[in-house]
Amino acid sequence: MNLDLDEQQMLMAETADRFFRARSSMDEARAADAGIAMTLWQEAVEMGFIAMRMPEDAGGSDVGLMDAALVCEAAGRVVAPIPIADSMAAYRLLAKLNSPTAHEMTGSIADTPLAFHPQDSATILSCEGGEIIATSPSGERAVVAQGNEISTLFEAAWEECGLLRTSYLIGATTEAIELASAYACERTQFERPIGSFQGVAFPLAESITDIEGARLLTWHAICTLASGSNKAAALIPMAQWWTAKSARTAATRSLRTFGGYGLSLEYDIHLYFKAINRMALAEGDPDKLLLTVGKRLWHGEKVSLPDAGEPGIETGLGAEAEAFAEEVRQFFKAEMTPELQAKAHHSTEGHDPDFHLKLAAAGLAYPDWPKKWGGREVSAMAVTALGRVFEEYRWTRVPIGCSNMGARMVMKFGSPELQEEVLPPIIQGRALSCLGFTEPGSGSDMFAARTRATRDGDDWIISGQKMFTTGAHISDYVLLIARTNPDKPKHRGITIFFFPMNLPGVSIQPVHTLQDERTNITFYDEVRVPDRYRLGEVDGGLNVMAAAMEIEHGGEGYHINHRSLMEAVEQWTHAPDSHGKRPIDDPTVLTAVARVATHLEIADLLCRRATWAGSVGAGSRASGPMAKLFATEIYMHDAADMVALAAPASLHHETSALSEIEDRHRQSISQTIYGGTSEVHRGIIAQYALNLPRAS
Numbered sequence: 001m002n003l004d005l006d007e008q009q010m011l012m013a014e015t016a017d018r019f020f021r022a023r024s025s026m027d028e029a030r031a032a033d034a035g036i037a038m039t040l041w042q043e044a045v046e047m048g049f050i051a052m053r054m055p056e057d058a059g060g061s062d063v064g065l066m067d068a069a070l071v072c073e074a075a076g077r078v079v080a081p082i083p084i085a086d087s088m089a090a091y092r093l094l095a096k097l098n099s100p101t102a103h104e105m106t107g108s109i110a111d112t113p114l115a116f117h118p119q120d121s122a123t124i125l126s127c128e129g130g131e132i133i134a135t136s137p138s139g140e141r142a143v144v145a146q147g148n149e150i151s152t153l154f155e156a157a158w159e160e161c162g163l164l165r166t167s168y169l170i171g172a173t174t175e176a177i178e179l180a181s182a183y184a185c186e187r188t189q190f191e192r193p194i195g196s197f198q199g200v201a202f203p204l205a206e207s208i209t210d211i212e213g214a215r216l217l218t219w220h221a222i223c224t225l226a227s228g229s230n231k232a233a234a235l236i237p238m239a240q241w242w243t244a245k246s247a248r249t250a251a252t253r254s255l256r257t258f259g260g261y262g263l264s265l266e267y268d269i270h271l272y273f274k275a276i277n278r279m280a281l282a283e284g285d286p287d288k289l290l291l292t293v294g295k296r297l298w299h300g301e302k303v304s305l306p307d308a309g310e311p312g313i314e315t316g317l318g319a320e321a322e323a324f325a326e327e328v329r330q331f332f333k334a335e336m337t338p339e340l341q342a343k344a345h346h347s348t349e350g351h352d353p354d355f356h357l358k359l360a361a362a363g364l365a366y367p368d369w370p371k372k373w374g375g376r377e378v379s380a381m382a383v384t385a386l387g388r389v390f391e392e393y394r395w396t397r398v399p400i401g402c403s404n405m406g407a408r409m410v411m412k413f414g415s416p417e418l419q420e421e422v423l424p425p426i427i428q429g430r431a432l433s434c435l436g437f438t439e440p441g442s443g444s445d446m447f448a449a450r451t452r453a454t455r456d457g458d459d460w461i462i463s464g465q466k467m468f469t470t471g472a473h474i475s476d477y478v479l480l481i482a483r484t485n486p487d488k489p490k491h492r493g494i495t496i497f498f499f500p501m502n503l504p505g506v507s508i509q510p511v512h513t514l515q516d517e518r519t520n521i522t523f524y525d526e527v528r529v530p531d532r533y534r535l536g537e538v539d540g541g542l543n544v545m546a547a548a549m550e551i552e553h554g555g556e557g558y559h560i561n562h563r564s565l566m567e568a569v570e571q572w573t574h575a576p577d578s579h580g581k582r583p584i585d586d587p588t589v590l591t592a593v594a595r596v597a598t599h600l601e602i603a604d605l606l607c608r609r610a611t612w613a614g615s616v617g618a619g620s621r622a623s624g625p626m627a628k629l630f631a632t633e634i635y636m637h638d639a640a641d642m643v644a645l646a647a648p649a650s651l652h653h654e655t656s657a658l659s660e661i662e663d664r665h666r667q668s669i670s671q672t673i674y675g676g677t678s679e680v681h682r683g684i685i686a687q688y689a690l691n692l693p694r695a696s
Helices: 007-023 026-032 038-046 065-077 084-096 100-107 150-186 198-227 232-257 259-263 269-280 288-298 319-335 338-343 353-361 380-392 398-413 416-427 541-552 560-574 587-616 623-646 656-671 678-689
Strands: 123-128 131-135 141-146 433-436 452-456 459-466 477-483 494-500 506-512 518-530
Touching: 007 038, 007 065, 026 269, 065 084, 065 150, 065 198, 084 100, 084 150, 100 141, 123 150, 131 150, 150 198, 150 232, 150 269, 198 232, 198 587, 198 623, 198 678, 232 259, 232 269, 232 288, 232 587, 259 269, 288 587, 319 353, 319 380, 380 560, 380 587, 398 416, 398 433, 398 477, 398 494, 398 541, 459 477, 477 541, 494 518, 494 541, 560 587, 560 623, 560 656, 587 623, 623 656, 623 678
Parallel strands: 433 477
Antiparallel strands: 123 131, 131 141, 452 459, 452 477, 459 518, 477 494, 506 518
């Protein structure tokens, strides 16, 4: 993955943004209402925006679809009242039509806005019986071209228009959310900015996350088109549906943030509300697009697609990561016995010490570790690819994930003596660690820890209790947060330790959960811990935990279980029932499953982006929380929907696929809690993505 726009694309985006912000005022949007601002249209033509997708020999600049999408997004930012998305695609179509009428229309581009959907003052293009028809604003109809390839060309232009309209919507929605966020910082209630209230901040945080997902999905569709993949046909309506749905929700949330003022025509937000709804509903109910997604994915429906050109970015895993995934897959094929497969489980219950040793020996347990400590230094994206293979075989990475966090903190904050003690056995697969963060009374507020660590010469005496210490019963070490100075603020009086679980005074009590997982309560009864097991400075645990949270909130892996759910759903829906009918042939089922497939694509992209951004230093503090929030929340909702869709058979585990769907339903709930609850992540997103005050 590489989401960095190239220099030319950056220049294109900046130029378009300056142009539309300077030339398309809110007064112009008010005056045009649902119509077209012809002066702005002509200026956009002069700038070359409308013809930018046309071939050079037809007077255009023949840029890629990605560049056109960036311009449409800039236009959407100011709800520019011109049919820029439709016209870009329509004029590219006309340039391909070898007819006098088409040539005449391209010659009068400055006076002829084109659209594929009814719009005031625009000439409408349609395809009827092998003919492309142009209907002028006055209602006059003219045949533009006819022939055997006409339908194919029109179909491709229609798909291109859909992606460009989606980009316009993304720009408009992003701006609407930012307008609402700025207002929420200015408007006070009860002597506080309203943006500090969760009821205001959290919905906006959800919407900016959703629209970031829409942008990634749209860009992914363009990249997939450019690669020639057949999946592009389904990704286009996925992007259209999700963006339309998310945009309309965000428009309403943004308008309501203004309270009664949002209803006033004096405030600009109402213009975004109206423009977003016009664009999102141009083809009718967006939910109809899900049926299109389903037909293209599972019914073999074909469609003509546009030429995307060079996208300039990469949304896939990349060749290196894919090659590494194949290496991991070959390892599993060789080593995964039927007995091991029967033991596989999504929790620590699926851990097998002997298999773990083999993974470690093959360099597949912690492959991204530095070579100094026995790792292979593979990329973060390669680790993401590895995680997919583990999930293909339903093999748990929970013990590895917990151990990796502890080991990484030892690498960064531990003494050389501690590093030499713990890192070799972990990388060799001979030791595991767990996380001692959560306490019964503090939940996700780790810094409210009451477990005490009192200095006693060269040792610390630790007493307290930790809750949900997953993997403690199979671990050799614990990464534990303790309070060392009760007189300091809670964030400043904590210290982090990494010490053996076999020290006297440590005890473990199992806790069995709804999702068929074992976790633990761990007790620390005056455990004497030598100071060499301390990480970082005394009372400096905040720095250590900040580094740990970068890993936990990094995005990698949160969508993995969603993939298993999707695989089980596909297996169930494609299997004939007792009457020989497949559920996937039912339009209701097809639509529901297409919804899950779309959600999974977005979750995957958000997680992948967080991983990429973290590895290249391109992300904001909100990137990981966005991935975690979206991936876990949508997984929980999809799992619940699929259990209901297959009920009551899913409740009775009538097949292995139905059993897994029901199991994932229970397991999905925990994902919104582990690694910080969704509420915590909404707060982080609101604060760092929207500059809202800290929510309370």
